[in-house]
Amino acid sequence: MNQAATGQTATAPHGLEAAMRRALALARLGPAYGPNPRVGCVLLDPDGRTVAEGYHRGAGTPHAEAAALTDARSRGIDPLGTTAVVTLEPCAHHGRTGPCADALIEAGVAAVHVAVGDPNPVATGGATKLRDAGIEVTTGLLADEGEELLRTWLHAVRTGRPYVTLKLATSLDGRVAAVDGTSRWITGAQARAHAHVVRAQVDAIAVGTGTALADDPSLTARRTDGGRFEHQPLRVVLGDRVVPDGARLRGPGGDLLTLPGHDLDGALRALGDREVRHLLVEGGPTLATALLAADAVDEVHAYVAPVLLGAGATAVGDLGVTTIGEAARFATDDVTRLGDDMLLVARRLKPRETPLVEAQPVEAHPTETQPGRPARQTQEEI
Amino acid sequence: MNQAATGQTATAPHGLEAAMRRALALARLGPAYGPNPRVGCVLLDPDGRTVAEGYHRGAGTPHAEAAALTDARSRGIDPLGTTAVVTLEPCAHHGRTGPCADALIEAGVAAVHVAVGDPNPVATGGATKLRDAGIEVTTGLLADEGEELLRTWLHAVRTGRPYVTLKLATSLDGRVAAVDGTSRWITGAQARAHAHVVRAQVDAIAVGTGTALADDPSLTARRTDGGRFEHQPLRVVLGDRVVPDGARLRGPGGDLLTLPGHDLDGALRALGDREVRHLLVEGGPTLATALLAADAVDEVHAYVAPVLLGAGATAVGDLGVTTIGEAARFATDDVTRLGDDMLLVARRLKPRETPLVEAQPVEAHPTETQPGRPARQTQEEI
Structure with missing residues (x-):
């Protein structure tokens, strides 16, 4: 040390x-x-x-x-x-x-x-x-x-791609909207205020065109009084559909960058080339699923509300996981209560690339997995 | 005061x-x-x-x-x-x-x-x-x-039915098992140890016959060294299928009570008649969904792991909720980190029955809902 x-x-x-x-x-x-x-x-x-x-x-x-x-x-x-x-x-x-x-x-x-x-x-x-x-x-x-x-900057410089933080805001049963598509508000005011502070700390925010068209988000970083923070992240829309004139994304806020196509790695490298070090991904489920399936999520911010919906869109779709050992598992960094909601911040379990300097990678917080259970628990499990 | x-x-x-x-x-x-x-x-x-x-x-x-x-x-x-x-x-x-x-x-x-x-x-x-x-x-x-x-005891005495705590142990996307049914372990050792302490504090634990047959649980309250706590809750199985000889539920632990049929209210009243004041419901999704749909859950203990599955059984099924305003919403009492997992304890938002004594009901912790959003937010929402 x-x-x-x-x-x-x-x-x-x-x-x-x-x-x-x-x-x-x-x-x-x-x-x-x-x-x-x-x-x-x-x-x-x-x-x-x-x-x-x-x-x-x-x-x-x-x-x-x-x-x-x-x-x-x-x-x-x-x-x-x-x-x-x-x-x-x-x-x-x-x-x-x-x-x-x-x-x-x-x-x-x-x-x-x-x-x-x-x-x-x-x-x-x-x-x-x-x-x-x-x-x-x-x-x-x-x-x-x-x-x-320096973890976000080091990651970006080492890999040529931004550090990707995936934001999820869900019910306790992992849903991001009710059956009719309504989602305002699953999480409460404190969780939303926190998410805006995070926006003010990143270089760019990305959504898919589905979310851009369905929700008409502004993707600005705002204070609780509604005013905008001085730093506004670049607004990135991934996908082929066109963001219409008059959309909030074309209103006041950070620059708007549209990256057509579905080449995620190419999109991340393009952002890396623009010196985007930290990318916050805010949805929707299609983009979140694609990033998780590509193992391209470095950090998860999960805002979870004490709400059960029982139906409606889930935060992530099929990841190709068929058994528990294949689950996308993250290492918890912090748990915070925000009003009635809770925020879990978790990071990648394994570094994607060997660091160029000799040091413990910051992602290496191994979780307490138990691949081999003690004999007693195989007899007496639940 | x-x-x-x-x-x-x-x-x-x-x-x-x-x-x-x-x-x-x-x-x-x-x-x-x-x-x-x-x-x-x-x-x-x-x-x-x-x-x-x-x-x-x-x-x-x-x-x-x-x-x-x-x-x-x-x-x-x-x-x-x-x-x-x-x-x-x-x-x-x-x-x-x-x-x-x-x-x-x-x-x-x-x-x-x-x-x-x-x-x-x-x-x-x-x-x-x-x-x-x-x-x-x-x-x-x-x-x-x-x-x-005295909230659990008062509830039971006032209503004739036990205070119902629903335990959920899920991934961040609300799943209780992977596609192949594997679920051991979504949550970690600390979360499981906590859940066993809760078992040792309740009068009874209930599962549906589906869970009883699929998981062969013992439903005993155990210390981390595997030994059993002195107090073992009554073990209750709801449904018509028979718990076989040799099932762990028939092994050492609390008494076993089977309540056939699907009359939830009748089952809860039967437990109330037996002076069961606090009932812990541990699953599965069918029973959890039925209790939530019947508005019979007084408290939720949600253990959430930093894991995404993308597919597999969800913690709760269809609750008849079609829009966000109808969601089953609880009031958060406590948020705790347990190893890599988090525990959210939340209670009913509204008392089910008027208390017999003049006092503030303990359930009345109103959540910060915003039925009418300020004008700014209707212009600038996400």
């Missing part, structure tokens, strides 16, 4: 870990949406005292390391000889800002401690560049926490 | 309320199952100090008031002139023990303060008897808490 202890730094390992926790907290101050990762940086003097801090405030603003160097200089402190504690490996590429690795080298920092290596092919190489300049570099300090914070 | 303040007692209202809270806590020490209510009693001296306590430990043992009087005498205290604070109106009938009202009169208590009046037709009249003997009596002190504690 504390790989930093293997580095030859003057600062005690405990001090480095505390600094990394602070850097992670700083990173969380940045926006959850956007093409860039949330990154925090703390500069320590040779005695291990924090002398400057910075974090990334979103695309077009300085990276965390640059922000921390600026913070130091604005306090009249020369960063020469300081130790940089950064949640993500400093970038080595010229993007909208210059490479952070160069900035740290020019500033003369003595050491750089990193939580998570940068898997981004256009930005990676920062650690090598720093080492080549004679700077001590360690990676892996609080790597699990770093991976957790 | 503090109707006791209207009584002419020497003890301050605040002291009486504290004593009633203590009496309620004592009552909770008694068993949740059994024909008798859980009752607690505190005796206060004229200065308001607690001098004795008692609670009912289950059928065949002294009632709370008798236990408190015995406690006083065992301490060498004469209960003459004390004030009795009791969670339920003292009984006026000769059951397995003598009437508590007589015992209090004989002991010479000066006043009796009660949380909940006794709706039991064979036991009621205690307050009148006490008043006729010149004792000051008030009712309604912490009545809501008293009703909550």
